[in-house]
Amino acid sequence: MTEVQLDLTVNGRRHRLSIPAHYSLLDVLRDELELTGTKTNCLEAECGVCTVVLDGKSVASCTVLAAQCQGRQVATVEGLAEGAALHPLQEAFIEFGAVQCGYCIPGMIMTAKAFLDENPRPTRESVREAIAGTLCRCTGYQKIVDAIMAAAQRLSQQGERA
Amino acid sequence: MNSPFRVIGKSFPRLDARGKVSGKAIYGTDFAMQGMLHGKLVHSTIASGEILSVEIEEALAMPGVYEVVTAADIPAQRYGSFVKDMEVFASKRVNFVGQPVAAVVARTAEEAEAAAKAVRVEYKEQAAVFTTEDAVKADAPLVHPGWQEYKAVPTVKRQGNITNQARLVLGDVDKALKKSDRVFTHRFVTNIVHPGYTEPRAAIAHWADGKQLHVWSNTQLPFEAQATLAEIFKITPSQVRVNVTVIGGGFGGKLRLGVEHYAAAAALKVGRPVKFVSSCEEEMTAALPRQPLVIDLTTGVTKEGKILAKAASILVDTGATSGSGVGVASSVMLMLAGPYKIPNLRLESRSVYTNKTPTGSFRAPAGPQGNFAVESQMDIIADALGIDPLEFRLRNIVREGDLAPNGQKLESVSLEECLLKAADAIGWKDRRPEPGRGKGIACAWWTTTSGSSGVYVKVGPDGQVFLNTGCAEIGTAALTGAAQVLAEALGVELGSIQIVSGDTASTPFDYGAQGSRTAFAVGNACIDAVGKLHQRMKEIAAKQLSAKPxxxxxxxxxAKFGDKSLTLKEIAAIAQTSQGGLIAHGTFIAPPTLHDKERTENMVITAINSPSFHAHAVDLSVDAETGEVKIHDYVVVQDVGRAINPTYIEGQIEGGVVQGIGQALSEEIVYENGIVRNPGLTDYKMPTAMDAPNIRSFIVESPSKVGPYGAKGVGEPPVIHPPATIANAIASAVSARIQTLPITAEKIVRTLTEVSETGK
Structure with a gap:
């Protein structure tokens, strides 16, 4: 099996890895780095549970070739909280009852993170459009949209204060 | 309004939320063990035939491969819920495309998958049958030629491909139909849909010493998994320990064994832990989707809109094994009578094998199918009689004290309130606000599944309370609800409760997370435990405070005696140093629902326990040219008895409705000669955030006599009504009455074209 050298930064920590050339970013995160917060399901970029943020953009990590991530920055759900303090998105998801089984939630939150970074004042419709690539079978999406809208407001207030 | 309660009725965040939003919760797919190998299945490529040979040499020689496991490695034994017609790996013949024939165990999942493709199975193909209508014909090929040798529960009446023939009979239907002013007969056909949980089924099995099997999986029912695995491997249940991981959704699809048995068989053969995770394709071709039904429904009415009689013939397609389809064939009759007062009934139902994917118990089994038929027809009849559909329902619904179709006496009946509130919220008076826009309404009842529950409630010396339950948390937050009941009854804060769940070795038995019963039954067991804890507290405090208990x-x-008192924490600390701690075993079993056994023949499900009542209404537009349906407003009014946690009840409602909208408009596993044509999420279309409407939930509290603080089952009902509600609104909007699910844009356009061509 052909191996490639990969220099990848995940949640601020730099990793130098030797991985099979065909590995996806999801394979590297879950199997090599054992960061299982990023979830696995359809492996064809349809369900979105594997979504992470790659250089500021949300991507389905199951269809991103790891070797193409040379020297790049990846953010996963494990890196969102600062110590014991959850990220406002995580807090809002809890507060608004947006979490049921929770399997789609890491992908949802990372999708929302990348979206809000670029769209700090979203509408409900634009939030729905932004998360349309991530399936949730439990919530019907309504409370997820509520949570993202609330987090957007808090994040922009934090931004104004800072 | 001042609530008399401290903890219940309040929307506290679920107790397991933090781990889920931080990526730290360990799900079935995440779980790993030292020394673990990976397994992948070899599937049948034909729908029906004998297995002539299974060639494994080539696969065994491939990189990383340890073993290939086949039926020869399993004690020859069939298992199953009502009829024992399942086997782990096909031994002599296969019955559907996708049926597991063997499994490959390798160092990595990738190597196992590559080697699985190298296992060569030779078949002698035989005639297959793909529809229930063909399968019940006298000369139909048998899906299970050896069906007579299978063990079955005594209630079922089997014949060839038919796994049960059940009836619900009351009065004289023929006479009543003759007396009726109008008689309506329609056929309704429903779709085969997948539960759609986002986490595939996953398990790791490990045999500690060749005799003790330990399984970690995302099963909804650890105790059933334990019992079934014991049956398959011919060991006693106590030789099997099942631990439930965090579960990424179940909806009934994880009630029966998923991949635990493959993992156990493989682990036994290689002597190391083995992990199996279903692929997306396996989920779509060989999981446990909802049974598709064909329902022929006849209803006789007076011109004043009084229902005199209902007759039905129902075919339940269970796929290649009977599974819970036998139960569906029974419960669909209770749904088909509808929550209506009907003096004459003759409902006949058959569960039938076909050479397709085995089906299971998707959320509210029988609910959406039966409701689609009965509630669609209610609207058709109302329109034909020139009576408003809401008014037609109000003239026939059950009310307090009425008898259900099975003769059970109904209590806490809130259906009229639900219907009127739903109609009011959707603006029913303006049913067709503009061309192409219409409103629909539908109502139903549903059961709160019985079965026993046990909990240990243990209080630590720091006042922390452990709720120890054999029930799994599948995502609904029902165990947080049970914890709220415990906190309320024990007089502590919710935050001091920790949940320990789903371990067959250390948690007490529970019938499990199914049938809308978790908060209801586990909550009641908690109340029982609190009574016992209070007694212990009194005994301990009496000694300390020089009083009598x-x-x-x-x-x-x-605990108070005069002006002296001891807190729970103090008593628990005393109990810990003096008598092995403060702990109680609380139990609950729902009282049997009495009904008239004369009315039911061969039914395996005969009652609706602590029934809940509900109504849905929708306002939508249909684009007559594209067939696109746009939902403007969706309203749910649901009687939950007592709302233990309103936010998560809304969560059940919103999620259930969107799941139901999927069944109504877009989802279907499509077969062609027994082969699934859309085995991936690109072509199996579950609603996305763009497809889901905003949903307005209205909670009605008409307390049940049995549930904790009056609660009724909550989880399943919301998925029942969307197909009928939406079908009725579409018919109201554009005069297209679609009687087959899903109601795709294509069907709408085709129907509208036919209507305009025939000039109807």
């Missing part, structure tokens, strides 16, 4: 009063978790 009966003189001690317990208030908000504090």
């Amino acid at each position: 009966e003189e001690i009063e317990i208030e908000n978790g504090v």
